[in-house]
Amino acid sequence: MSQEPLLIDARGHRCPVPTLKLRRALEAMASGDLVRLIADDPMAKVDVPHFANQGGHAVVEQAEADGAVSFVIRKG
Template identity: 55%
Template sequence: MTDLDARGLLCPLPVLRLRKALLAMPAGATIRLIATDDMAMVDVPHFCGQAGHAMIGMRDLGDGVMEFTVRRGPATGQAADPAPEES
């Protein structure tokens, strides 16, 4: 598992660093993000859902530090294109 330390970084930097790290990883790989920004509790799960990655876990390590465990999905790191409309 890869570790990514984003302590002290403010929104949107923790998610941007997570995105960059995930893009460099193969599908199915896992990463552990450590962050102190309160918005990461909202931003990281939202990013995972939009980008096709799996949020495996989120836990409070105390003293304002959160740990997020994410599994790289098959997506390219961006939301999938909407399905074409039928005519």
């Protein structure tokens, strides 16, 4: 299991691009690994948690700063 989350910076991209980048990263990761996604599209606040829940993954952290939202997702 990774110590530091893999970082995906999707700022400047509109949905569904941040979610697609997240899905691609999760496919290559082991169960329990962490990924941090940073996005500035307001729809990410809805799309990312929905995608994670549908895929059996867990949003373990969500924060907002400087016009962007950051998620840490644990692969299920």
